[in-house]
Amino acid sequence: MNAPVRSTCPYCGVGCGVEARQTEAGLYEITGDKRHPANFGRLCVKGAALGETLAPDGRLLYPEINGERVEWDTALAYTAQRLRTIVDEFGPQAVAFYASGQLLTEDYYAANKLMKGFIGSANIDTNSRLCMSSAVVGYKRAFGADAVPCSYEDLEQTDLAVLVGSNAAWAHPVLYQRLVQAKKLRPQMKVVVIDPRRTATCDIADLHLALRPGSDAGLFVGLLNYLHLQQPLAAEQFDGQAEALKLAAVWPLTKCADFCQLEADAVQTFWQWFAEADRAVTLYTMGINQSSSGSDKCNAIINAHLACGKLARAGCGPFSLTGQPNAMGGREVGGLANQLACHMNFEPADIARLGQFWGSERIAETPGLMAVELFGAIGRGEVKAVWIMGTNPVVSLPDALCVEQALAKCPLVIVSDVALQTDTGRYANVRFPALAWGEKNGTVTNSERRISRQRSFLPAPGEARADWWIVSQIAQRLGYSEAFSWRHPQEIFCEHAALSGYENHGSRAFDISGLANLSREQYDALEPVRWPVTSEGEPVFKSWRVSGKFQLVPVEPDLPQAVADRCYPLILNTGRIRDQWHTMTRTGGVARLMQHINMPFLEIHPDDAQRYGIQDAGLVRIASRLGGMVARAQVSLNQQAGSVFAPMHWSQQFARKGQTNSLVAGVCDPHSGQPESKQTAVRVQRWQPAWQGEIFARDKVTFAQDVQWWRQASPGVQHFLCAADSACVAWLETLTAGRGWQLQTACGDEQFYHLLAWREGELQLAFYAGKSWPQINNGAVLAAFENGSLTPAERHLLLAGKAPGAVNDTGKTICSCFGVGEKTILAAIATGCQSVTMLGEKLQCGTNCGSCIPELRALLTKTAD
Structure with a gap:
């Protein structure tokens, strides 16, 4: 093997270090980097499978205009001319960028500089709006800066770890395992999990508070009151203190327990543990942030830590876990529409400072449109051009149908992506082929503010280019050549670092000016480092508010806007599963990552399942006021009665009707603009199709319009689960007609129908269907596609879905x-x-x-x- 290349995993915000080694066969083996302080060599299953995502299959390889391949110069000139025309005719507010936490910091910096610094509009937002923007508001209100005051070491030094709205065991597994190990070494450490569902994270919980969905603020406002009663705060210790304590005072134990629908003794136990612990850390993520009152929930948590001094010391603090590999980096460069670069704000001094540093008189002076309102403006025709970079908003944004309709009407949709087929890419006028992980070169920042390098070890496929390069080329064609003349990401990083320290002098939390003079060699060799990085070193955590004090933010607990009623009697919660990532563009193509959970599911309590006639593993239709989806039922006591859960990953590339966000309304937190993706009123209905089954095919499968399907990653074949109300025979006849195949079928009393199709001894298609899901040996079927001809006896076994050879069925x-x-x-x-x-x-x-x-x-x- 060659010497390994050290890089950083492109999945969640834990930011694990990885090593890529090329084998003698030319493939790449990915292992954990034992020297990286985020993971010390440990990887989750997604990270360990990264080597299986590197094939060029399904990549967007060349620039396109209206679906036709063109040269780079043509695509860039066309795009710049269209953007210039729109700006000249309608003004800079008619243009928008929508970026992603999958971008590297250097890519993000380039995009933000072009939009806010030279086009002159702040209409650049990011999919991080959907997961972390409420946490940003919480930190800025309390500390005066978006400064996460915690590190991963705090989990290993704390006396009490509180996980709220976080299934870290599945969403941040490596970090969760650090917590597991810490508890094993220090059994006296207590772990509290606050979540309406009983998830895998509860496996180490000393206390699980299965509270009413969306009621978290009541629990923490009550905790603030309890802490103040136990040890009163000094007068004027914090800004906002009097009003915050006044609101908290009306939330005694009984009221909180009733509001959260918890036993009073359990709430009392949690509060007492929090008060008595010398050190406590609270980890929170989407269950807190994705709420119409998410910012207040974040501040309710921060208030509790401030009130008892569990902040800015080892083992303590309110710790927001980021969902994407560079959500933090995007926040640093100003990738959110309501901030400027390097933690600067839309204030006269900051605008002037940025204009002077960038040499521009066109700095945006007011905040831009946040994600949900941005796509609303596109739909209304106010935004005429949108450039979408490295994300899939048709799947990830709420009210997905409205997003599709908006993009369909938009005069200019530009998409930079790695994938040839995405739900969003279908609406693009211009498509730019971007570099993927393994090809990119730059930096990312993880949840604990640690900057790490993503290093390239693969050549660019086709004509794919770095996102920063694409942005800079457009900028140059718009007339801004001098400001976008970079030749290497090191130059962008050093400019970003220099800006962070420009006229700073400790007035802004984000400062990496100590890295501004890195040479190309030093940049290439950069070790993981936490910011701030200044000549003075890392300062003591402080308030960056004008008054110099931390702030207790007055919080009045509120419930979600979604309310169950007679028509939509259940509340849907959405979230991630263990082995998939975002919209599955990368993980959905890895066969072993589809083996754990292979289609959308609906977790439902047994009482609700009985009420609606739903059987475990049966199919269900889920509907809200906005849309519908089909999933497999998972009847479980882990789910509260009255609530259901479905994963958010499936797109139209992997299911005909599997988009969770087609159900979710665009209700947002008024401060952060983050949508309330965790609570949607829905109804469920048992669906007993005429048949349900699996199909394996060597070539592309065209489904009838009424067939529901779910694509499976399987080597060498097209593989789908499928179901329909109409008989399967007519559709199969159409599918196999005129191909010259030899067909073999088996059926019995309308209970099952199996079909094999051969040509010159080579298996072309295998179909298995029944009234219920057929029990077949998938390994045997896949082996038959690979191995070629079988004897007549082996074919009969295969027709029955059994193994003709020594292929074991190991189960789910x-x-x-x-x-x-x-x-x-x-x-x-x-x-x-x-x-x-x-x-x-x-x-x-x-x-x-x-x-x-x-x-x-x-x-x-x-x-x-």
């Missing part, structure tokens, strides 16, 4: 890291493996990222009953 995948299935685990338990440790020793399951350990324990418990 539990451990994706090592591909260990449920049947294999149950067999090991039956032979004497009676603990997670013993299963790990025998099968390796649970020994890498640890995400499957809760399911291993559940299987051990089930077999013991």
Whole structure:
């Protein structure tokens, strides 16, 4: 093997270090970087599977205009001319950029500089608006700056870890495993999980508060009151103190317990633990932020830490976990529409400072449109051009149909992306092929403010280019050559670092001016470093407010705007699953990452399932006032009665009707603009189709309009789960007609229908359907596609969905890291493996990222009953 290239994982905000090694076969093996302080070598299953995402299949390789391949010069000149015409005719507010936490800091900086500094509009926002903007507001109101006051080491030094609105075991698995290990080493540490659902994160919880959905603020406002009663705050200790305490005083224990629908004793226990712990850290993410009152919830948490001094010392603090690899970097460069670069604001002094540094007289002077309102403005025709970079808003934004309609009407839609087929890309007039992970070169910043390098180790496929390069080329064609003359990302990084320290002198939290003079070699060798990085070193955490004091923000707890009623009696919660990422553009193509959960599901309490006639593993239709989707039911006591849960990952590339955000309304927090994606009123209905099954095909499959389908990643074949109300025979006849295939079928009393299609001894198609999901050996079917001709007896076995050879059916995948299935685990338990440790020793399951350990324990418990 060649020497490894050290880089950073492109998934969640933990920011794990990785090493990429090229094997003798020319493939790349990805392992954890043992020297990186975020993960010390540990990776989750998604990170460990990065090497399986590097194939060029499905990549956008060349620039396009209206679907036709063109030369780069043509695409760039056309785009610049269209943008210039729109700005000249309608003004800079008619142009918008929509960026992504998947961009590198250098890409982000270039885009923000062009839009806010030279086009002269602040209409650049980012998909980080959907996950972290409420946390930004919370920090800025309390501290005067978007400065996260915590580090990962705090999890290992705390006495009390509170996880609220966070299924970290699945969404931030490496960080969660650090917490697991810390608790193992220090058993006296207490862990509290606050979540309406019982998730995998509850596996180590000493206390699980399954509160009423969206009621978190009541719990923490009550905690503030409790803390003040236990030890009164000194007068004028914080700005806003009197009003905050006044509002909190009317939230005693009984009122809080009633509001949160919790037992008073459980609430009392939590409050007492928080008050008595010498050190406490609260980790929060989407369950807090994605709310119509998310900013207030963040401040309710911060208020509690301020009130008892659990801040700015080891093992303490309010810790917002970012969802994307560079959500923090985007915040640093000004990627949100309501901020300027390097933590500067829309204030005269900051505007002048930025104009002087950039040499521009066109600095945006007022905040721009935030994500949801931005696409609303596109739909109304107020924004005439939008450039979407590295994200898929048709899937990720709420009210997805309105987003599609807006893009369909927009005169100029520019998309920079790595994928040839995305839901958003269908609406593009111009498409730019961007670099993907492994090809990019730059920096990212993780949840604990640690800047790490993403280094390239792959050549650019086709004519793909770096996002910063594409932006700079457009800027030059718009007439701004001098300000965008970079030749390497190191030059952009050093400019960004210099700006962070420009006229700063400690007045702004973000300062990396100590890195502004890095040479190309020093930049290439940069080790992970936490900001601030100044000549004076890292200062003591302080308030950056004018008064110099932290602020207690008055919070009046509020419930979600979504309310269940007779027509829509359930509240839908949305979120992530363990093995998939965002809209599955990368992870959806990896076969082993689809084995754990292979289609959208709806988790529902048994009482609700009985009320609506829903069976476990049966199909259900879910509808809100805005749209609908189809999913597989998962009946579980982990879910509260009256609420349901569905994952947010499936796009129209992976399911005909699997978009969760087609149901969600664009209701936003008034301060942060973050949508309330966690609570939507819905109804559910049992769907018993005429048939449901699986199809495997060597070539493209065209489905009838009434067939619901869910694409599966399988090597060498097209593979789908599918179901429909109409008989499957007519559709299959159309699919196989005129191909010269030899067909073999089996059916019985309208209960099942199986079909195999061959040509010259080579399997072309395999279809299995029944009234319920057919039980087939997928490994056997895939092997038949790969291995060629079979004997007549083997074909009959395959027609029945059984293995013609020695292909074992290991059952549903539990451990994706090592591909260990449920049947294999149950067999090991039956032979004497009676603990997670013993299963790990025998099968390796649970020994890498640890995400499957809760399911291993559940299987051990089930077999013991």
